[in-house]
Amino acid sequence: AQSVTQLGSHVSVSEGALVLLRCNYSSSVPPYLFWYVQYPNQGLQLLLKYTTGATLVKGINGFEAEFKKSETSFHLTKPSAHMSDAAEYFCAYTNAGGTSYGKLTFGQGTILTVHP
Amino acid sequence: GAGVSQSPRYKVAKRGQDVALRCDPISGHVSLFWYQQALGQGPEFLTYFQNEAQLDKSGLPSDRFFAERPEGSVSTLKIQRTQQEDSAVYLCASSSGTGLGKLFFGSGTQLSVL
Numbered sequence: 001a002q003s004v005t006q007l008g009s010h011v012s013v014s015e016g017a018l019v020l021l022r023c024n025y026s027s028s029v030p031p032y033l034f035w036y037v038q039y040p041n042q043g044l045q046l047l048l049k050y051t052t053g054a055t056l057v058k059g060i061n062g063f064e065a066e067f068k069k070s071e072t073s074f075h076l077t078k079p080s081a082h083m084s085d086a087a088e089y090f091c092a093y094t095n096a097g098g099t100s101y102g103k104l105t106f107g108q109g110t111i112l113t114v115h116p
Numbered sequence: 117g118a119g120v121s122q123s124p125r126y127k128v129a130k131r132g133q134d135v136a137l138r139c140d141p142i143s144g145h146v147s148l149f150w151y152q153q154a155l156g157q158g159p160e161f162l163t164y165f166q167n168e169a170q171l172d173k174s175g176l177p178s179d180r181f182f183a184e185r186p187e188g189s190v191s192t193l194k195i196q197r198t199q200q201e202d203s204a205v206y207l208c209a210s211s212s213g214t215g216l217g218k219l220f221f222g223s224g225t226q227l228s229v230l
Contacts, residue, residue: 004158036221043120043221044159044207090158102149102211102219103172106158 002027004093006107014115019063019078021110023091026072030096033074034104035065038088047089050074051096061085086114118142120222122208128228129198137193137225141210148191149219150183151207159207165191198229 007022025031035047048059055067061084065076074091088111092104121140129135141148147166151159152175161175167188176183180198185191195202205224212218 009156041223043223044209044219045221046218092158102147102209103161103164104159104219106160108156108158 002029002031002093002095002105004091004105004107006089006091006110008110009108010111010113012113012115013081015083016080019076019081019085019112021076021089021091021112023065023074023076023107024072025074025091025093027093027095032094032096032101033065033067034092034094035059035063035074035076036090036092036106038090038109040087044090047076081112081114083114083116086112088112120208120210120220122206122222122225124225125223126226126228128230131199131229133198134194134196135198135227137195137206137227139191139193139208139210139222141189141191141208142212142220143189145210145212145220146188147211147213148185149209149211150191150193151209152177153205153207153224155204162193162206195227198227200229203227203229 003026005024033050036044038044048057050067058064063078088109090109091107123138150162153159163183164172165185180196182194205226207224209219209221
């Protein structure tokens with residue numbers, strides 16, 4: 001069965017520092033991978049997704065992620081953190097050959113705190 | 117509407133009560149999904165509709181959970197004889213197609229069973 005593991009339930013960075021949120025997946029079939037962000041009292045918002053093609057994908061708000069098949073990873077990065085980036089981030093997976101691409105398996109989430 | 121709307125925002129139920137949670141997807145969206153998010157966890161898939169057809173209900177935890185979308189727009193998730201372990205945030209999401217479309221999530225209904 002497929003699974004998604006996010007390393008670190010809490011990550012704290014200073015404003016202007018690099019943001020690195022880690023995600024590893026387990027799957028026997030090609031994955032589609034996603035990062036979602038959840039601000040307090042708001043719905044999940046899609047940051048970026050990997051389906052096929054270029055393994056480095058860019059998303060909104062300056063975030064990007066790189067799909068590394070050999071490492072089964074899809075880590076999320078941002079060169080310089082802003083206070084507004086403080087939120088909870090979820091990595092998610094779906095089966096590239098599945099019947100519904102909205103049937104996602106989520107990681108447990110990483111809460112990002114940004115210090116002034 | 118402008119986004120996915122869920123109601124009520126908060127629901128407190130006594131153990132054994134039945135509850136109904138409503139989801140209004142974005143107008144015209146074909147696909148609709150329900151997820152359950154326990155405290156401190158990521159969302160977990162419950163069920164999926166394409167128009168009015170429920171194509172996948174593999175994530176429903178028991179036969180106390182029932183979902184419907186009779187006219188292919190609004191959906192209701194019903195939980196019968198609620199139990200404490202049902203306490204969670206229930207998220208609804210919709211998308212415009214059946215392919216790899218962007219999912220739009222509602223803010224969720226927080227259910228507390230006492």
